C-alpha cells in the first residue's frame with residue numbers, strides 16, 4: 001500500500017487517523033539500533049525509541065535471538081513460567097526497594113495497582129501526586145498532569161473527559177520540588193492519606209537536592225507508602241533506576257518500558273509487607289488486592305526483558321549512554337546559545353529536551369513558560385532533517401553512535417539557524 005493510501009486508511013479506521021501517540025503523518029516501518037525508517041523509506045536518528053523501551057536499540061540481536069528461542073515454545077500461558085520468575089529475580093537483585101514483584105502489561109496498570117496497594121496497606125483512600133507528574137491513564141492518575149490553567153493546590157484538575165467527578169476528592173496535588181508545600185499537606189491530611197506517588201525525575205525536571213530525601217523522611221515519619229513511578233527511569237538512570245541514581249529508596253516502585261525489552265510488560269515492585277496484599281493467603285479477606293491479567297509475565301516479554309538487562313549489565317553500558325547524552329546536551333545548549341535563542345536544555349543525560357524560555361525550571365508551572373510554538377517548529381524542522389523524537393523528549397540509546405551524534409548536531413545547527421531566520 002502506498003504511503004498516501006496508508007494515511008487515508010488510517011484516517012478512515014482510527015479516530016484522528018492515529019493510535020493517539022504521534023501525528024498521523026508519521027508512519028514507521030522499521031528500526032535497527034539507533035535509527036528508524038518511515039514508510040516512505042526516509043531514515044531518522046531515533047530519539048523516540050518507541051517512547052523509551054528501546055534503550056539498547058531497535059532489534060538488538062541478543063533480544064531478537066532470545067525471543068526467537070521462545071516463540072516456537074508458546075507465547076503466553078497465564079501461569080507462572082521460568083522466564084517470568086527469572087525476570088522477577090533480576091528485578092529484586094537490581095532495584096533497591098524491590099523485595100517482591102507483580103507483573104502487568106503497561107505502566108498505566110502498574111501505577112494504578114501501586115496506588116491501590118498503598119490504599120489496601122493503609123486502609124485509607126487519598127493519594128498525593130505532583131502537578132505535571134504523569135502516571136498513566138487511570139482515572140486517579142489523570143489529575144493535574146497537564147492543566148492548561150493550573151488551579152489552587154491541593155485541588156486536582158482532571159486531564160480528560162470521562163473521569164467521575166468524585167475521583168477529584170480522592171487526590172491531592174502538590175508542586176514538584178516544593179518540600180514545604182508537600183510536608184504541610186502530608187501533616188494536614190496524614191489521617192486520610194494512603195500514599196504519595198512521584199516521578200523521581202518528573203518529565204524533564206530533576207529533583208532539587210534534598211527534595212526526594214525530604215519526601216522520604218516525611219512519608220516514613222507518618223508510615224505513608226512512598227511510590228516512585230520508575231516507568232521511565234527504571235534501568236535507564238542506573239541499573240537500579242532513579243532510586244539508585246538519586247540515592248533514595250521508596251516503599252514501592254513501578255517499572256515499565258525498558259524492563260519488557262520492547263514487549264508489553266510492566267511491574268509493581270516493593271516491600272514484601274505491602275506486596276503481601278496481592279497474596280490472598282497472606283492477608284485478611286478484606287485486605288486482599290484482587291489482581292489478574294491475561295498476558296501478565298508472559299514468557300516472550302519476560303525473555304526480552306531478561307536479554308535487555310543482560311546487555312545493560314555489561315561493563316561500561318551506562319557510562320556510554322551518559323557520555324552520549326552529555327555530549328548531546330552540551331552541543332544543543334551551545335548551538336542554541338550561539339544562535340541567540342532563549343532556551344534551557346534540561347534533564348539528565350539519558351533523557352533531556354530543550355524548553356524555549358530563559359526562566360529557571362523547577363516545577364510544572366515553570367515549564368508552562370516555555371514557548372510551545374517554537375518547540376513544535378523546531379521539532380518539525382528536525383524531523384525534516386532526519387531526527388525523530390517525541391513532542392518533548394530526547395531518549396538516548398546505548399545504540400547511538402558517533403555518526404548519530406554528528407548527524408544530530410548538524411540537524412540542530414541547521415534547524416536553529418532556520419528558527420532564528422523565521423523569528424527575525
Ligand SMILES: Cc1ncc(COP(=O)(O)O)c(C=O)c1O
Pocket residue numbers: 051105106107108109111134135136137199229230231232256257266
Ligand atoms: C512516568 C510514566 N508513568 C507511567 C506511564 C504509562 O506507561 P504505559 O504507557 O506503558 O501505560 C508512562 C508512559 O510514558 C510514564 O512516562
